[in-house]
Amino acid sequence: MQKVAGKFDVIVIGAGVAGAAVIRELSKYNLSAAILEKEPDVCFGATKGTHGIVHCGFPVDDAPIKNRTEMKGCLMMEQACADLDVPYQKAGKLLVAFNEEELRALQKALVSLKRNGVPGVELVTDKDRLRVMEPNISDQVIAALHTANTAVVSPWGLVFGLIENAVANGAKLYIDAKVQSITANNESGFLLQTSAGSFAAGYIVNAAGLFAGKVAGLIKDNSFVVSGTRQQRIVMDKKIEGIVRHVVRDLRATGAHGDFVSPTVYGDILLGAKVENVPEVGDLRTTREGLDGWILPRCRRLIPSLPPQMSIKPFSGYIPKAGADYLIKPSPVNSRFINIVLGGSGFSASLAVGEYVVNEILPSVGLQLQKKPGFNPIRKDIPHIHDLTDEERAELIGKDPLYGHIVCRCETVSEGEIVEAIRRGARTRDGVKFRTRSGMGRCQGGFCGPRVLRILSRELGIPVEQVTRKGEGSTEVLYRTKELLKEAKGGSK
Amino acid sequence: MSGIIERSVDVAVIGGGPGGLGAAIKAREAGAKNVVLLERSEELGGMLPQCIHNGFGLHYFKEELSGPAYIHRLVKELAKTDVDVMTQTMAIKLEGTRITALTEKTLTRINAKAVILGMGCRERSRGNIRIPGHRPAGVFTAGTAQRLINVEGYIPGKKVVILGSGDIGMIMARRLTLEGAEVVCLVELLPFIGGLIRNEVQCLRDFNIPVYTSHTVSDVIGKNRVEKVVISQIDKELKPIPGTEKEFEADTLLLSVGLIPENELSTMTGVKLEPTGGPQVDDLWQTSVSGIFAGGNVVHVHDLADYVTESSEMAAVNAVKYINGYLPVERKVNVKGGKNIRYVVPNTIVSNQPVSFFMRVTWPLKNATVRIGGLVSKKYAFVRPSEQIRIDVPAEMMKGFREDIIVNCDGEEDVAR
Structure with a gap:
């Protein structure tokens, strides 16, 4: 028996941009909400591979929900990025x-x-x-x-911003939480067994992206196929x-x-x-x-x-989709279970999708919403040495000398930023990379790679040989020196 | 609270590798009063502390040393001076000869009378050459792998494919074999090995490492960690030929596919670059920006660390002359690569002093002759792109050059290679 890790009014499955927009919207209300992610970090699925272009809405005939959310989402993006300290540029x-x-x-x-x-x-x-x-x-x-109004935005920046802000407003995030089974109980909702413990939820929002079909399958909802x-x-x-x-x-x-x-x-x-x-x-x-x-x-x-x-x-x-239009509706099997599968421009639409799911769909199936008076929409990003003025840099280094130690030379990323990224949830090299840009520049981590491994090892308290690129199976270095020689001499390890 | 520090120096050297160390020592020796050396890494030496093989110093110290031993000698010399050595210091901006640098203490602005660029070079990455396939962990540049093994104490993996026959790639083939890893094969795009012959012999042939020339890596398989590497034969346009794929099980792919001089700082202040990626320099090692000198691999990739030190020392001596107002600029003659010459350094001649010309050929030839303008020629049994050619021309002869100097290399096609 797994212990119950939490009981929530709403559980969102999948911490991509759709799930992040939903959980942030939920955090505006007096209710308990959690977001579960199977990977060791948020934004490790389809969203990290999006281009970050926010389309202004290009109406097509057979996609009314897409038309509606894409245009609205684009208009919402600028303010959200300002609130969440996410890089945004209205390039056109x-x-x-x-x-x-x-x-x-x-x-x-x-x-x-x-x-x-x-x-x-x-x-x-x-x-x-x-x-x-x-x-x-x-x-x-x-x-x-x-x-x-077409804009460019940092896709992962938006997800980090939305989720950090939701958590600051009371929502819970569980990583390494792969949902293994869901039992529906008509009166009180659902019981979820996951790799991070078991959870109880009144409502489920299935925002598992590529894996939304599999998650829906757990309640025997086979009404759509993700391609x-x-x-x-x-x-x-x-x-x-x-x-x-x-x-x-x-x-x-x-x-x-x-x-x-x-x-x-x-x-x-x-x-x-x-x-x-x-x-x-x-x-x-x-x-x-x-x-x-x-x-x-x-x-x-x-x-x-x-x-x-x-x-x-x-x-x-890879852009997952489940038909010509976005799929955003209660499951035919259980109306307290809301399926979301977006598609092209899903990133542009995400904020409007969050609003639509929380303010229209969930109330239509019984969720009571009451505004949370203390909701704070503001979140500050990790300070990036690269983006500061010289005076701001000197001041920051005065407060924390690690901001003066540049680890990634191509993108001017300091050790202070990397340590802060880990404090905010990075467990892997990609997690550090997406939060700080360390390793994203022209040498692609050739210089900072070994140094970031060392910092991750130190901060997480794990050996360097256990530090991964992006989770299980993606270990960066496999052995210590001389280890292979001992193995050869001793026959087997 | 800590504020921005402003300071003034005679000479600022950017980079603490074999070039920067030599430049800093020499600048002080030549009479510069305040010399500061900026090194971004935790330790001095640039790449040499991780180059634990021997072959260094034969030219400069007249004895064979390992990379760390070579650097140790320079560091010992430096310690005898009052050069201000700043490690873990990153120069982030260069405006004229003013440097903005970050340290763990604060942000420092250094107003230098002269700057010597010694940033060296970086390795070309997987993304630069667009190797397709999955993007798993386990793909490293050879230099990064070398640091992991020799400095950090970790082995990237135990079944390794190496792409590129640059010197670091070949040296890593040997190093990994000695560590008990299996080097499955080494793959080279060109029909010949890219690095020095001595490395081909001592690192590949002596260890029976399979070599595939005129091949490239055409696919990387493995979602999380490298599982397989696919190589293909290439056609005349260097494109993989369908149907020639060979698949190898491997957990690691190392890349030794070229070095790029690191001139992001140089271009910030308007230093003009050559197609090789290095700054245009004259025979006094001054760049196109007055007061900014450059030496070593930031100018062009050298075969020997010894020459890196030597050219940087020359840059330092001239930087001090510049500060004192007697840089011997007397004329301007352009130097250009002609037949079978990929590049030649220096790009202009401004003094009447002796000049060392460094160059690389484009294609291997035998019974070759290199001609520097109409006045100097030198014969070689073989010339190869991997073997840098150095021709020293005495001052008397240099005086004879009045017009643009074209460097040409003629010879017979070398079918054996």
């Missing part, structure tokens, strides 16, 4: 046309956007003005649809920061995640995307055809001066 997007046919498509899109009330949209057909807006754009581009698309992308060195000012996107690509060259909040440039259906759900491999055969030539068609040798990290994201 240029959807470009290379020929008359594409121009006609832009004209149609403009009408549709305006009809749906998307603000800040205009068609730029003056080539000179276009080049003032985006000096490195291909001279083959004849027009662009400018959406001023998705893989998106290969390349991060480019911030040395070429400014090569684009807007998200520059090719119209020929279909769907909301086509070929683009995008600024990021950190100065890197992001290229994407080779979008594919792959046989293995959640497959995050990159391929040579995708990187060198697709992304680079197509992005260079948009921005011809893009230098391929400035690539620092190719990666893949």
Whole structure:
């Protein structure tokens, strides 16, 4: 028998952006709420592979929930990022046309956007003005649809911000908590057995992303199947920061995640995307055809001066979906169990999804909501030496000398930031990386890697050989020196 | 509360490796009064403390030393001076010759009369060359693995594939074998080995390590930790040929695929770079920005640490002359790489002093002749990209150069290699 780790009014399963938005929204009310994550850290699933572009809402016919939440989520993002101290940049997007046919498509899109009330949209057909807006754009581009509200945000920054703020307002976070079974009890709700103990919940919000189908299966809800698309992308060195000012996107690509060259909040440039259906759900491999055969030539068609040798990290994201529209509704098996599976632009929509689930769906199935008077929407990020003025740096180092010890040279990350990241929940090198950017720069952890291992080992009180990249099975170094020689001599370990 | 510290010095050296140490000692010796040395790491020496193999010092100290022993000698010399050594100090900004640096004490602004760049280079990473596949733990640059083993005391894994036949890659093949790990194979994109012949012999052949030239890593398999590495033969455009895949079980992939001079600070203050990634320098080792000198691997990647120390010392001597107002700038002659020359350093000649030309060829040749302008030529039985060519030209001969100097290398195609 596992001991009951907690009894909550609402339990959210999955600490990606959807779950994070829901738990933060729940923390505004007088109720008890917890979020369970199977991985050793939050934001370790699909959200960490998103591009961080917040779309302003591009209405499509067969997705009313997506249309509604995407546009609203985009408008909510700026304030939330300000409250949560998350990097946000209203870069705007240029959807470009290379020929008359594409121009006609832009004209149609403009009408549709305006009809749906998307603000800040205009068609730029003056080539000179276009080049003032985006000096490195291909001279083959004849027009662009400018959406001023498209923004770039740190995806993991948003998740950390939402969850830290929810926890500060009374919500609980459980990591390494993989849900193994759920027993429904019609009167009082559910009993959950997890790898972190057992929990009781009045309501469950299933925001398990890629694994939402499996979690729903635990209450014998087989009403949907999670599939998705893989998106290969390349991060480019911030040395070429400014090569684009807007998200520059090719119209020929279909769907909301086509070929683009995008600024990021950190100065890197992001290229994407080779979008594919792959046989293995959640497959995050990159391929040579995708990187060198697709992304680079197509992005260079948009921005011809893009230098391929400035690539620092190719990666893949995987966007889970369960149909043409977002799935956000009570389970047909048990109405106290709410399923959420987003899809393309899910990141953009996330804040509106959180609000929709908490303020509309949960009350519709009986949850009583009462505003919490002491709710504090403000959260401060770890202070980043890189972003401070010299005076602020000197002051911070005066308070804590570890902020003067630079561990990651490419991104100017100090030991103070790394220690604070661990204090806030980082257990792995990726956890440190996403919170501090240590290892995210041009040398990709070549210099700081061994030093971060040492700091993680020291702060967590575990041997270096047990420090992992991203959880179980991803140990960074496998042996101590001389260990293999002893093994060989002694026959077996 | 602690405030920003402002200080003024004659010479500031950025980087405490074999170049920076030599530069700091020499600058003091040449008469600079205040010399400060900034090193970002916990210890002095740059990469050499982790280079526990021998082969260092034959040229500079006239005896063969290990990396740590070589550095120890320089550190001992430095200790005899009053050079202000700041370790765990990161220069984060360079404006003209003013440095902003972070230490555990505070933020310091150092106004230097002259700056010597000695930041060395960094390793090219997996992302730079876009090796596709999963992105598990277990992929390291060879230098990072070397630090883990020789300084930190950890072995990355026990079944290792190495991509790239740079010197560090080959040295790590031997080191891992001696530690009881299995080096499954070493894979090289080019048809020939990229590092020194002595390393090919002593690190690969002596340990019977399988070598696949004209191959590359075409896939990495393993979601959490490397499980398999797939290699493929490549075509003339260096692209993998489908159907030639070989799959190896491995828990680790090491990369020794090139070094990039680390000039992020240099470019902040407008130092012009060459296509090699190093700053343009003249024969006095001054960069395109007045008062900023550079030596060692931050300029171009050297085969020998000895030459790193030597060039940095020259940069220091000239930096002191610059401060004292008698830098012997008398003319300007450009130096350019011609036939089969990938790069040549220095890029301009401004003095009438003797000059050491450093260069690398693009392609291996035998019975080769390197010509420096119309005046100097030198014959070589073999030239290879991996073996740096150094030609010292005396002052008398240098005076003869009045126009742009083109360096060419002719010879016969070397089919044996």
